Amino acid sequence: MKQKVIVIGAGITGISCAEELRRSGAEVTLIDRVPAGDPSQTSFGNAGILAREGVMPIANPSMLKMIPQIMFSPNSPVYLKWSYLIKFAPWALGFVMNGTRPKARPIINALNELLYDTVERHTQLAKGTKADRYITSGDLTFLYRHKRQFTSDRFANQTREDLGITWTELSRTNLLERDPHISNLYKFGIAYNNHGWITNPSAYVAALALHFQKNGGSIHAGEVVKLGQGTVMLKDGQKLTANSIVLATGAWSKGLASALGHNVPLQAERGYHLSLKSSSIMPPNTYLIMDKRFGLTPMDGFLRCAGQSEYAPLDMPPNQKAINNLRQFLYRLYPNIEHEGETTWQGTRPTLPDSLPMIGRSPKDASIVFAFGSQHLGLTMGPKIGQIVRDIVLDKPSNIKIDAYSPSRFD
Numbered sequence: 001m002k003q004k005v006i007v008i009g010a011g012i013t014g015i016s017c018a019e020e021l022r023r024s025g026a027e028v029t030l031i032d033r034v035p036a037g038d039p040s041q042t043s044f045g046n047a048g049i050l051a052r053e054g055v056m057p058i059a060n061p062s063m064l065k066m067i068p069q070i071m072f073s074p075n076s077p078v079y080l081k082w083s084y085l086i087k088f089a090p091w092a093l094g095f096v097m098n099g100t101r102p103k104a105r106p107i108i109n110a111l112n113e114l115l116y117d118t119v120e121r122h123t124q125l126a127k128g129t130k131a132d133r134y135i136t137s138g139d140l141t142f143l144y145r146h147k148r149q150f151t152s153d154r155f156a157n158q159t160r161e162d163l164g165i166t167w168t169e170l171s172r173t174n175l176l177e178r179d180p181h182i183s184n185l186y187k188f189g190i191a192y193n194n195h196g197w198i199t200n201p202s203a204y205v206a207a208l209a210l211h212f213q214k215n216g217g218s219i220h221a222g223e224v225v226k227l228g229q230g231t232v233m234l235k236d237g238q239k240l241t242a243n244s245i246v247l248a249t250g251a252w253s254k255g256l257a258s259a260l261g262h263n264v265p266l267q268a269e270r271g272y273h274l275s276l277k278s279s280s281i282m283p284p285n286t287y288l289i290m291d292k293r294f295g296l297t298p299m300d301g302f303l304r305c306a307g308q309s310e311y312a313p314l315d316m317p318p319n320q321k322a323i324n325n326l327r328q329f330l331y332r333l334y335p336n337i338e339h340e341g342e343t344t345w346q347g348t349r350p351t352l353p354d355s356l357p358m359i360g361r362s363p364k365d366a367s368i369v370f371a372f373g374s375q376h377l378g379l380t381m382g383p384k385i386g387q388i389v390r391d392i393v394l395d396k397p398s399n400i401k402i403d404a405y406s407p408s409r410f411d
């Protein structure tokens with residue numbers, strides 16, 4: 001008999017789980033309060049980078065040294081309202097404690113497992129769907145003001161080398177050969193090889209959802225208010241049942257997951273984008289601008305500049321200062337850039353203090369499988385999480401060790 005599965009959340013995580021399960025023969029219903037590709041999803045407006053190199057936890061030995069500089073410099077890429085400090089403090093403490101070398105090492109290995117084959121995983125997920133056209137391969141270039149900013153980060157560089165992540169050093173001359181518009185603020189670069197990006201993240205997710213639906217998957221519009229024991233309750237009073245329920249509700253997962261009795265220290269880490277239509281300058285591949293910590297991606301007809309980390313409640317209105325920062329950072333890189341209009345967006349990353357997602361069956365309720373918490377890397381790791389969840393739900397053997405992602409690790 002076919003396994004009946006409900007997946008809640010139609011962002012990149014949920015659609016990856018739903019499609020993998022459908023392909024393996026399960027009867028899958030995908031529930032979301034908004035359509036896939038909607039601007040309220042975090043999957044709508046990210047930088048599109050398939051960050052295979054992103055193995056460093058957000059809190060890591062190099063980053064901890066920079067906290068005072070990051071928090072107190074004007075136009076910092078990271079910020080926090082002082083009025084939120086008391087609520088934020090317990091999470092921040094856990095976050096900082098995970099940044100030491102001994103704590104970071106197992107986290108790095110667990111992140112690497114989710115990232116190392118990202119381009120192949122996306123290619124496989126999108127194969128035969130209209131999402132396929134949005135996948136591009138190429139370098140991911142980190143831009144630095146000076147070479148020493150790269151060389152001084154020995155822990156991260158050694159970690160990446162140990163994991164077989166390869167790169168090419170780019171002098172200022174090399175950078176200009178690739179992109180003559182880079183301002184003279186940036187004198188050094190590192191091109192990480194074998195990376196990729198998605199040229200329109202919202203269209204990508206929408207195309208995957210359409211394929212899922214056209215091939216027998218069911219999509220149900222509604223807001224889930226309660227779940228447990230194989231049952232999902234919707235806001236309009238409907239009740240749906242399944243053998244397994246996958247919770248892939250991104251930054252909104254805390255309430256539903258905590259109601260099952262788990263400690264889920266999920267923090268809303270808000271980010272922003274500025275997209276320039278018909279930009280006069282397009283970088284040859286994706287960039288991360290290291291002093292201001294933002295991503296720059298040549299997309300399908302527009303240039304996207306995305307970043308900022310704002311620790312704040314989920315429902316706080318967008319902060320115009322973050323958009324102004326991004327605009328200012330972009331003009332520092334490309335002083336002569338022109339365009340035909342801009343759009344702006346705020347989205348919310350789901351971040352746990354150890355930078356790892358929660359993936360696995362809830363020990364409190366065997367019908368529930370967690371799949372959320374993919375922080376800055378949810379697009380990159382989405383298809384891999386989809387495969388892991390498929391194997392958990394269908395009880396398939398797997399070589400991937402999932403203990404590090406355990407839903408009960410903070411209980």
Ligand SMILES: Cc1cc2nc3c(=O)[nH]c(=O)nc-3n(C[C@H](O)[C@H](O)[C@H](O)COP(=O)(O)OP(=O)(O)OC[C@H]3O[C@@H](n4cnc5c(N)ncnc54)[C@H](O)[C@@H]3O)c2cc1C
Nearest residue numbers: 009011012013042043046047049224250271377378379380
């Ligand atoms: C500025 C920015 C830049 C980023 N850049 C990158 C990048 O370059 N590369 C990368 O890999 N990652 C990036 N990320 C991170 C990435 O976008 C997220 O990790 C990822 O989109 C999370 O996907 P998700 O499917 O888990 O969540 P979402 O996309 O947010 O989807 C969650 C879904 O759950 C639904 N939902 C929630 N609660 C309920 C409920 N009760 N009932 C029904 N439905 C519900 C929501 O409506 C939503 O559709 C970036 C994030 C930001 C903010």
